[in-house]
Amino acid sequence: MAEELFGGQDVGATPSYKEQAYRLIKEAILFNRFRVGAIYSQDDICKELGISRTPVREALLELAAMGLVEERPYSGTFVRHLKASDIEDIYNTRAFLDEYAARQAARLATQEQLDAYSDYKDTYGQNYCTMVALMDAVTSTLTSGAVVS
Numbered sequence: 001m002a003e004e005l006f007g008g009q010d011v012g013a014t015p016s017y018k019e020q021a022y023r024l025i026k027e028a029i030l031f032n033r034f035r036v037g038a039i040y041s042q043d044d045i046c047k048e049l050g051i052s053r054t055p056v057r058e059a060l061l062e063l064a065a066m067g068l069v070e071e072r073p074y075s076g077t078f079v080r081h082l083k084a085s086d087i088e089d090i091y092n093t094r095a096f097l098d099e100y101a102a103r104q105a106a107r108l109a110t111q112e113q114l115d116a117y118s119d120y121k122d123t124y125g126q127n128y129c130t131m132v133a134l135m136d137a138v139t140s141t142l143t144s145g146a147v148v149s
Helices: 017-030 042-049 053-066 084-108 111-124 126-144
Strands: 069-072 076-079
Touching: 017 042, 017 053, 042 053, 042 076, 053 069
Parallel strands: none
Antiparallel strands: 069 076
């Protein structure tokens, strides 16, 4: 239906304000534009980004759930200092999720996709091929409407 209404254009291509705020704040943290331990007010972040409070608040809540920032009542938001154990937890979680995604992609892949993976692997090597095959399988699964159980 949406395809008919919007002439076949990808209607999901434009990120929401919350997604934009999330990406911009996360990049500011990762590239040290937001300093560890410094306190930032939501109003200042909103003004800097040119985005209203609700999407910024939602983005900060998501970043807080990830452990990158912490909200301090009546003070603002501050960037957390990550300890070695925090970083290890993040990598372990990521490894678990990557393995799960790869298993699901392999389970759902067609023979054609598996053959393409084999060809990529022979040409470019294991790491590159794992990434390409995983992305292809996940993309085709999502676009086909298949549900992962």
